[in-house]
Amino acid sequence: MVRVTSLINCKAYIKFKPVRTASAITVIDGRIHYVGDSEKATRIAKLLGGEVVDLGGSVVMPGFIDAHMHLDSLGINLNSLDLRGTKSIAEIKEKLKEFSVRTTTKWIRGRGWDQELFAEGRWINRWDIDEVVPDRPVLLVRVCGHVGVLNSKALELVKKAGVQLKQPYFDVDGEGELTGIVRESGLGEVLKLIKYGEEELLKYTEDAVVHALKHGVTTVGLTGCSHEVLSALQILNSLSKLKIRARAYLNHELLPYLRKLGIRCGFGSSRLKVMGIKVFADGSLGARTALLSRPYADDPSTKGVAVISKEELARIVKEASEAGLQLAVHAIGDEALDMVLRAYGEVLSHVRALRHRVEHTSVIRPEQIKKLSEIGAAVALQPHFVITDWWVIERVGAERAAWVYPFKSIINSGVMVGFSTDAPVEPINPWETVYAAATRGAYEGVNLYEYSRDEVLDVADILHYYTYGSAQLLHSEDEVGTLEAGKYADLIVVDEDPLEVDLKELKSIKVLATMVGGEFTYLSRELSIN
Ligand SMILES: [Zn+2]
Numbered sequence: 001m002v003r004v005t006s007l008i009n010c011k012a013y014i015k016f017k018p019v020r021t022a023s024a025i026t027v028i029d030g031r032i033h034y035v036g037d038s039e040k041a042t043r044i045a046k047l048l049g050g051e052v053v054d055l056g057g058s059v060v061m062p063g064f065i066d067a068h069m070h071l072d073s074l075g076i077n078l079n080s081l082d083l084r085g086t087k088s089i090a091e092i093k094e095k096l097k098e099f100s101v102r103t104t105t106k107w108i109r110g111r112g113w114d115q116e117l118f119a120e121g122r123w124i125n126r127w128d129i130d131e132v133v134p135d136r137p138v139l140l141v142r143v144c145g146h147v148g149v150l151n152s153k154a155l156e157l158v159k160k161a162g163v164q165l166k167q168p169y170f171d172v173d174g175e176g177e178l179t180g181i182v183r184e185s186g187l188g189e190v191l192k193l194i195k196y197g198e199e200e201l202l203k204y205t206e207d208a209v210v211h212a213l214k215h216g217v218t219t220v221g222l223t224g225c226s227h228e229v230l231s232a233l234q235i236l237n238s239l240s241k242l243k244i245r246a247r248a249y250l251n252h253e254l255l256p257y258l259r260k261l262g263i264r265c266g267f268g269s270s271r272l273k274v275m276g277i278k279v280f281a282d283g284s285l286g287a288r289t290a291l292l293s294r295p296y297a298d299d300p301s302t303k304g305v306a307v308i309s310k311e312e313l314a315r316i317v318k319e320a321s322e323a324g325l326q327l328a329v330h331a332i333g334d335e336a337l338d339m340v341l342r343a344y345g346e347v348l349s350h351v352r353a354l355r356h357r358v359e360h361t362s363v364i365r366p367e368q369i370k371k372l373s374e375i376g377a378a379v380a381l382q383p384h385f386v387i388t389d390w391w392v393i394e395r396v397g398a399e400r401a402a403w404v405y406p407f408k409s410i411i412n413s414g415v416m417v418g419f420s421t422d423a424p425v426e427p428i429n430p431w432e433t434v435y436a437a438a439t440r441g442a443y444e445g446v447n448l449y450e451y452s453r454d455e456v457l458d459v460a461d462i463l464h465y466y467t468y469g470s471a472q473l474l475h476s477e478d479e480v481g482t483l484e485a486g487k488y489a490d491l492i493v494v495d496e497d498p499l500e501v502d503l504k505e506l507k508s509i510k511v512l513a514t515m516v517g518g519e520f521t522y523l524s525r526e527l528s529i530n
Pocket residue numbers: 068069070223422
């Protein structure tokens with residue numbers, strides 16, 4: 001039997017570039033069949049014995065597509081201590097003490113602190129944590145995800161596991177004592193020690209899916225996916241619990257296995273696909289590990305770090321390309337981007353066809369934008385960084401301000417662009433990202449705004465790149481990204497018209513319902529469907 005649903009009496013944004021609207025949509029067996037007026041949509045539903053959902057004038061639009069995020073980390077985050085916005089080390093201690101009583105996991109995890117906000121004016125260290133939790137291992141990851149702080153118990157376990165506790169990955173103080181701060185690959189080693197069982201991982205992944213759907217995200221790009229997470233996604237899918245569409249970029253260590261199996265970009269189903277490989281070229285601006293072409297303005301002793309050699313990056317890019325796998329390379333600093341451009345330059349014929357991606361491009365020189373456009377590479381941007389990285393001008397200096405998050409310049413140059421949150425690094429709520437792209441921190445007093453107000457984007461453009469644009473990055477624009485007939489009915493109902501509200505109100509827009517493949521996967525209590 002066919003499943004027929006007509007959504008009527010709504011203002012449906014079918015697409016955003018150019019803007020096209022309709023007042024009704026008919027969905028047959030998960031796909032959009034008709035876009036037009038309520039009368040005809042009602043007739044089709046009645047004729048085929050389907051249901052008619054009167055939306056009472058609500059706004060409908062394509063579901064958001066978050067091209068770069070981390071489902072597993074988001075799930076772990078939802079189940080760990082949230083330290084975002086904490087204003088002092090004292091406040092962290094208080095929260096941690098309270099949380100340690102509630103949580104039963106072996107390791108106590110927290111995430112989201114930012115030393116720039118601390119009233120104490122210094123970094124947090126292991127002795128701070130020891131004061132409240134001396135007997136269980138604690139890891140609190142910085143907001144950027146590239147740096148963390150461990151307590152003494154955790155350092156002890158890490159040492160016991162054979163990890164070398166050495167600089168530059170484990171900080172020491174003036175007396176040569178470990179401070180508990182751990183960076184980049186050091187943090188990677190620590191995270192490897194914290195193992196999750198299959199059950200736990202399934203729960204975390206499912207929690208993250210439910211959370212994302214609630215915020216109107218209908219497809220996600222998992223940029224950095226382990227074989228355990230891929231397995232969890234498959235299990236959820238087989239249980240009909242993968243209510244979101246997932247596109248996976250596997251950790252580059254898995255490249256040899258993908259090659260051996262002959263798995264190419266697009267392997268899987270419309271629900272879950274393997275796209276390619278995720279690789280890191282550098283770190284983050286917050287931790288001054290993003291690789292810049294010139295030293296940091298606020299620390300001339302460093303220009304950041306390459307976390308992979310040029311040769312190794314070029315080899316991975318070549319092997320993945322020849323295997324028909326798409327690349328997603330993390331490059332935040334402009335010198336890291338130079339490395340990626342060089343590596344992509346050696347596999348030119350594959351770049352456009354496979355839509356090789358660069359993740360973040362936070363600091364990007366004008367000629368690099370031109371080069372990306374020429375070679376046909378794609379970029380995954382995270383506009384919310386503009387607000388979180390409010391200190392960025394201090395890091396790079398005023399002369400380089402024009403190179404920082406130049407979203408409009410990138411779009412105008414014709415580069416393929418998709419939007420994302422890097423959740424849990426930034427909030428998964430897409431409206432926070434839409435707001436950030438439309439305002440660039442103007443209302444938060446973000447310094448960068450003063451230097452780059454020309455880079456603010458129109459809301460319709462933002463919504464286009466956050467739906468269709470992201471779909472393109474995931475090779476999925478024929479399936480999703482707009483509400484045109486033939487595509488999957490992946491859509492959301494929202495409480496305000498994003499093209500009509502005041503810019504300040506954008507981040508308060510609420511998702512009332514989310515539909516994936518014709519099935520309501522989230523329904524708020526506020527929406528009375530009759
Ligand atoms: Zn990421």
